[in-house]
Amino acid sequence: QKEVEQDPGPLSVPEGAIVSLNCTYSNSAFQYFMWYRQYSRKGPELLMYTYSSGNKEDGRFTAQVDKSSKYISLFIRDSQPSDSATYLCAMRSLVQGAQKLVFGQGTRLTINP
Amino acid sequence: GAGVSQSPSNKVTEKGKDVELRCDPISGHTALYWYRQSLGQGLEFLIYFQGNSAPDKSGLPSDRFSAERTGGSVSTLTIQRTQQEDSAVYLCASSYYGDHEQFFGPGTRLTVL
Numbered sequence: 001q002k003e004v005e006q007d008p009g010p011l012s013v014p015e016g017a018i019v020s021l022n023c024t025y026s027n028s029a030f031q032y033f034m035w036y037r038q039y040s041r042k043g044p045e046l047l048m049y050t051y052s053s054g055n056k057e058d059g060r061f062t063a064q065v066d067k068s069s070k071y072i073s074l075f076i077r078d079s080q081p082s083d084s085a086t087y088l089c090a091m092r093s094l095v096q097g098a099q100k101l102v103f104g105q106g107t108r109l110t111i112n113p
Numbered sequence: 114g115a116g117v118s119q120s121p122s123n124k125v126t127e128k129g130k131d132v133e134l135r136c137d138p139i140s141g142h143t144a145l146y147w148y149r150q151s152l153g154q155g156l157e158f159l160i161y162f163q164g165n166s167a168p169d170k171s172g173l174p175s176d177r178f179s180a181e182r183t184g185g186s187v188s189t190l191t192i193q194r195t196q197q198e199d200s201a202v203y204l205c206a207s208s209y210y211g212d213h214e215q216f217f218g219p220g221t222r223l224t225v226l
Binding site: 004006008032034041042043044045046049088090092099100101102103104105106 | 144155156158161163169172204206211213215216217219
């Protein structure tokens with residue numbers, strides 16, 4: 001079983017819809033939770049990060065972390081065609097030396113005009 | 114300023130040949146990471162360099178893979194005796210030490226025939 005599980009999709013929704021992307025994880029040592037966005041033939045770019053549990057909002061994007069359930073979510077409101085990309089969740093522990101990120105498989109999202 | 118750059122952007126090689134992939138991190142970033150992204154998969158950690166410390170090689174899949182970082186800057190990932198299962202996009206990232214945000218390059222797409 002992978003440490004981080006993410007539904008690969010693909011997910012296709014109409015423009016303006018609310019999108020919900022999710023990941024589950026098994027390692028309780030994870031403390032930093034991130035969402036990266038990756039456009040085709042590009043490297044991933046950090047979209048949002050959250051430390052420990054709670055919510056974080058940035059414009060149309062909201063990240064949620066529920067450590068008790070080992071479940072994280074990214075919500076996109078008023079989705080736009082430019083949001084079409086692959087979204088990867090990533091996590092990191094605070095164990096000394098554990099600098100690597102552990103990624104989910106990525107969810108391919110298409111927003112249809 | 115300039116981002117992370119990688120070369121070549123594409124590499125096609127024959128099974129059994131050796132390949133070298135290059136990464137130029139963002140100036141001032143002391144941490145450098147290599148990841149591999151296979152078709153439809155998330156990013157898989159390969160190796161991590163931090164300053165002059167011994168690298169974390171825990172993600173290298175076999176002894177055919179090696180990497181070095183010269184002068185705390187440029188890094189080269191070498192794959193010896195390439196196999197078809199090595200075909201993937203190899204991504205390099207850099208960051209300040211301990212920073213949660215890793216900045217990714219565009220990747221090198223390796224195809225082993």
